[in-house]
Amino acid sequence: MSSKTLSIAIMDAPYESANSTTALRIIHSALNQGHNVNVFAYEGAVNLTMKEQAPHANSIKGTTLAQENHPTTKDWISALFKLAQEKEITLNWINCGLCVDERGAGNWIDGVQRGGPADFIKSVKKSDGVLVIPTR
Amino acid sequence: MKVLNIVETAYRATLEEQDDTILWLSQSFQDAGVDISILLRGNAVNYLVKEQKPFNLHFGTWKQTQPPELDRDLEIMIDKDISVYAVAEDIQERALLQERLIDGVSLIEKSQVAQLFEQFEYVWHW
């Protein structure tokens, strides 16, 4: 199968909406099929990649940290970067710089870059498919 | 590159952002060379109402200035040759009076929305 490129814009902050996991599943599927993916994280979505995210145990369920295997979005996204590397394709992840500044969300995992709306438009022009997932 | 940005959700964090983030983004897209148009549908048609005056927002001694002025933002966008469309039925359902709306907006019926999509290379529903 020939490699294509998908550009995707996302807006939701982690742990607030089904949209975040859906977006990451879509990115995973594209990468898994050998396609390059450009992500533009706008507004709350810049928090998806914050390095300080930490899993927790669940006292209500009585599970330990290890038993709970609590997800963090930054770990899911790190795994997507690793998948792209293994498949020798590109996952280009840009966090909107102004959105980062107003949220103090500048400490992020490896692979993420700072950018702006113009970067999203540049990636759209080079893409075979574009998807915008808004927040509400 | 012709893009139609559809705005439906209204007043989402506009007091914190001092903007509607999609109207702001749309102007950034224009600056990046996109031929951008806006379709207001659902509650976002309320952005057309003139003289939206957010109340005096303050917290303790912090007085917030520079409130969002969404009607003004749209007027500025229209002045910058951004076409703004709005769904007529959504305006009627919300009892918005024509004389209270900003000028320069193209009203379309719900049944014309699909046809409008045809004019654009990309249609993004925010």
Next chain:
Amino acid sequence: MTHYLILESRDPYDSADWVNIQQIVIDLKKNGNDVSLFLLQNGVLPARKGTEFEKHFADLKTLGINIFADFFALQERGIQDLAKSVEKTNFDRLIQLCLTTNTKTIWH
């Protein structure tokens, strides 16, 4: 010919705007486009067999609109039996549809 891929994440029980988008889906098809409707997240809820929306999906199918439902979202909600007009599928299919030439993908 343009292919519209409409991703419906909302459902008619919760969203008053659902019906408006369904009408746009119909209008896009009647205007001569290829149209795929992909149900995901709570958007799969009306696709359960026996809901009042079964006929609506059948009508869309009759018009030539392909209707897909995300298998993951169906499993997540314990939906086993689907309206006959709705096809269970996965995001690999969604990606293939999205990357098809002349496709405009619109999320709702």
